[in-house]
Amino acid sequence: MGAVGVGDAVATVPHQSDGATGGRRRLPRVQGFAEFAEFAGAGVRGGGAGAASSSSAFPSAPSPKEAGKALRRTVARSAHAEFDAETDTARPDAVTAVEESGRGRIPELTPLRVGRMVATPFAFLRGSAGLMAHDLARTPLTGIGAQICGDAHAANFGLYGDARGGLVIDLNDFDETVHGPWEWDVKRLATSLVLAGREAGADEDTCRTAAHDAAGAYRRTMRLLAKLPALDAWNAIADEELVSHTDAHDLLGTLERVSEKARNNTSGRFAAKSTVAVDGGGRRFVDAPPVLRSVPDAEAAAVAAALGPYLDTLSADRLPLLGRYVIHDVAFRVVGTGSVGTRSYVVLLLDHRGEPLVLQVKEARPSVLLPHLAAVGFGAPEVAHEGRRVVLGQKRMQVVSDILLGWTTVEGRPFQVRQFRNRKGSVDPAALAADQVDDYARMTGALLARAHAHSADPRLIAGYCGKNEELDEAVAAFAVRYADRTEADHGELVRAVREGRVAAETGV
Template sequence: MSNLFTSWRDAAEVVAEGAARRSAVPVEEIARYEPTPGRADPVKLVEATNADRLVDLIPLRYQRMSETPFTFLRGAATVMAADIAHAPNTGWVGHICGDAHASNFGFYASPERRLIMDVNDFDETVVGPWEWDLKRLVASLTVAARSSELSDEAGRQAAHDCAAGYRAALAELATMPLFEGHHMTTSHKTLAHIDMGDIADMFERVCKKARKNTSRRVAERYTARPDVDCWHFVADPPVLTHISDEERAHVLAGLDAYGETIGDELRRLLSRYSVSDVAHRVVGLGSVGLRSYVVLLKGNGDEALILQVKQARQSALRPFVDHVDRHEGQRVIEGQRWMQTASDPLLGWATVDGRPYLVRQFRDMKGSIDPSLLKARQLDDYARLVGVVLARAHAQSIDPRLLHGYCDADGEGFDRAFGEFAVAYARQTEADHSAFRASVAT
C-alpha cells in the first residue's frame, strides 16, 4: 500500500514540473486538428449509438440533432471522441466530464439549497486526459457562434477567452490553500469577480428562474389529481408517456436496490414517501431514445418529490481509455461526485430490468443559458465563465499546480492554440452536420 502523504515539495517545484511538460509536449501539438486518414464515417458512428434505444424515439433524436451544427455536436459525442482520442496529450489524467460542450453547464441546488453553477451532465464521464474536455468546450462555443450566424472572429474569440478563463482559474487555484481550493464551489458569490458585464442581466434572470424550478413546480405543471384517483402524471406524447404496470414494477424494484447506494439516513427519509406514479419522460438531446423515468413521490400534504431514473450506457470515450468494468450508473455518479464540490444528495444508481440506471432528483433548481442564443459579447462572457468552471472541476482530481505550470508557460499561446483548434473543429462539425442532414433526408 502506498503512503498517504508524500515528502514536502515547494509549490514552485510542482509548477515547474508542469512547465517542463509543456516543453516536452507543446500545446500546439495537443491543440492541432487534422482529420486522420480513413476517418470514420460520422453518420455511421451516430447510427451505431442507436443500439438499445427505443426505436420509436430515434426519429425525434435525429430531428433534434439535425436542427443546427451545434445540436449535431451536442448529440454526437461519439464522433468527436473518435476524432480527438488519438491526438497527443500531456499524459495527465483525471476525472473528466467526457461531454463538456457549452450546454452541459448550469445551475442546480446544493444540499444546503444554495444555487451553484457547475458541469451538470456526466453520461460520458471517464478518467481521461483533461485536454479532451477543454477541446470539446472550445469547439462547442465556436460551433454555437457559427450556428447563430455570428462572425468567424466572434467564435474564435469565444474559444480563445474560454481557454484564458480556464488558465486564469488554475492560476488562482495553484496559489490557494489546498483544502480551501478543493472545497471552493462555483456559486453566484465566487463567480462575482469574473467580468460578466454583458451577460449579467441574463445571468440574474436564469438564477431567479432556477430557484423556482423545484419538484413542487414540476408537479404543478405535469401532474393532476382526479376525484377518484391519486396524483399522476398527465401524458404529453412523445415527451411524457404512461407505462405499463409491468414496467412500473421493474422501476420500483430497481429503486429498492438504489436505496443501498445512498446513506442510511437518506434511505430512511425516502421510506417516508409513497409512490404516486411512474412515467417515461424524454430528456436532453444525446439521451433521446434512452429509457428515462420520472417517479412521483408524495410526502406531507401537497409535498412532491420527483426522482429521475435514467438509463446509463457505456461512455463514448470508453474505447480510448483504461477502464474497469462496473455498473454504468455507478460510473456516472462517481464521476459527478468527483467533479462537483457539492452534488445532489440523492445521487445513486440502480438496475432496472437488467439495464443500469442512474438516479437523481429531477430539475432540482436547475437552470441554464443557451449559448447558441447569445450575442457576440454575451457569448464571450459566457465562454470565460464556463472555462473557469471547468478548470475548477478538473482540479478536483489533477493537481492544479501542474496544470497551471503547463497552461501558463507562455500565457497567451495556450489561448491562441485552443482558439485555432476550435475554428478547425467547427468546420469539421459543419461538414459532418451537412452529411448527417443529407442522410436523414434519404
C-alpha cells in the same frame, strides 16, 4: 474506502525516536493519503505547518509545477491546434457515426434523436460525443489525467439547487464521465462555443475569441488553484465570486433571469403540469407523447422496486427524508439530445401533505469515450456499474451535488437516480448577444478548471499551461477547425434525412 488495517494498508518505514527536536517524524504511509516524497521540491515557502524544506529528504524530486513545465518539451502547447480529419481513413462518416451510437437505444426514438441533431451544427455536436472522442484520440496529449466530464459542451453548464434551497452553477451532466485527458474537455468546450456563437449570429472573430477566452480562463483559474492550500482550492471560486473572477459582467442580467426561472423549476411545478388526481387519492402522470408517456404496470413495478437497492447507495442520513414519501406513479420521459433513445423514467413521490418529489431514473450506458482511452495510454478500468461511474464522477467534479444522487439496476440495466427539476436552469449559449459570448466562455472555462482540479493536481496542469497565451491560441485554432468539421458532418446528416436515407422527427 472502508477501514484498513496497518498490516495491509501501510508501508514499513524505519524507526525514528520520539522528540520534538529530532526532525520530521517518520510515520507509516497510509493508503489513500499522499506521501511526503510527492511534495519534495514543491516550492512551498514559509515556515508554517506543512511547509516543505528545500533540504528535504527527497531533494531530487521535481515539483509538480516543474514537471508540468517539462512536458512542454514533449508536447508543445502550440501543438494543440492540430486537427486533420482528412487523412484519418478510420473515421466514420456522420451518418454511420449516428447509426452506431444508436445501438442499444430504443429504436422507436431514433427518429426523434436524429431530428434534434439535424436542427443545428451545435445540436449535432451535442449528440456526437463519441465521434469527437474518436477525433480527439488522434490529437496531441500531455498524458495528465483528471476526472473529465466527457461531454463538456457549452450547454452542459447550468444552475441547480443545493440542500439549503440555494442555487449553484456548475457542470450538470456526466453521462460520459471517465478518468481521461483534461485536454478533451477543454477542446470540446471551446469548439461548442464557436458553434454556439455562429448560431447566435456572432461574427467569426467573436466566436474565435470565445474559444480563446475559455482556454485562457481555464489556464488562469488553474494557476490560481495551484497557489492555494488544498482545502481552499477544493472550495475555491464561490458562485458569488464567479462573475468578478471571470470578468463576466455583461452576463449578469442573463444570469439573474435564469436564476429566477430556475427557482420555479421544481418537482411541484412539473407535477402540477404533468399529473392529475385519481380516485382513491394520489396522482398519476398524464401522457404527453412522444416526450412523456405511461408505462405498463409490470414496467412501472420494476422501476419502483429498483428504488429499494437505490437507497443503499445513499448516505444513511438521507434515508429518513425519503421514508416520508410514498411512490405513486412511474412514466417514461425523453430527455436531452445525446440521451434520446436511452431509457429514462420519472417517478412521482408524494409526502403526507400531497406535496410531490419527482425522481429521474435514467439509464447509464457505457461512456462513449471508453473505447478511445486505451489508444492514448489511459487505462480503462472495468466498471462494475455504469450508474455508479456516473454518480462518483459527478461527485468528484462538482462542488455541491444532489443530495439524492444514487444508482440502481432495473431488469439488468444500470441506471442513475437523481432529483428531477431540482431548481435547474441554464443559459442557452446559442441565444446570447455577441458581447455576452466571451463572458460565458470565460465563466465556463473557469468552472471546468475548478472541476478538473478536484481530481488532478492543479500545479501540474498549471505548470504545463503556463502564463502566456500560447495554449489559448492553440485551443482557439483547434476549435475553429473542429467547428468547421462539425458543420460538414451536420450537413451530411441533413442531406441523408432529405434524401430519405435516415428517418427524422423534427420540431419535438
